[in-house]
Amino acid sequence: MKIDVLTLNYQDPQHAQDMLFLLDNYALDPMGGATALSQTVKDNLASELAKLPHAFSVICYVDKKPAGLVNCFEAFSTFKCKPLINIHDVVVAEEYRGLGLSQKMLQHVENIAIHKGCCKVTLEVLEGNHIAKNAYIKFGFS
DSSP states (O other), rough: OOEEEOOOOTTSSSHHHHHHHHHHHHHHHHHGOOOOOHHHHHHHHHHHHHHTTTEEEEEEETTOEEEEEEEEEEEETTTHHHHHHEEEEEEGGGGGSSHHHHHHHHHHHHHHHHTOOOOOOOOOOOTTHHHHHHHHHHHOOO
């Protein structure tokens, strides 16, 4: 099994398609709200994210198939006077869960944060999403 984790290129049509595939599958999951992405989102998300210099996404492929996604936004800590990264979405396709993909993607995000001189990486998680909570705690979030 070959696992590749890379920073997604919003202008690459295949990356954009894979991002939407993963995000839509997550949106259909009960933890994602159990509602498909709207056609407007599907038609415009990649191009709108490409316009935001503070947005980036990490995508994971297993044997060249889209398996995981992390969407992030840069923000700023006024108390530290340094940038920070907020992880907005973490997605691992159901058939690839249990392979440690979230850990690999979070490590990629952390490497980007270090490179950018960020003081911290933040995220939020739904109270009832115990699987995600455990993955974040395993990585070092509290």
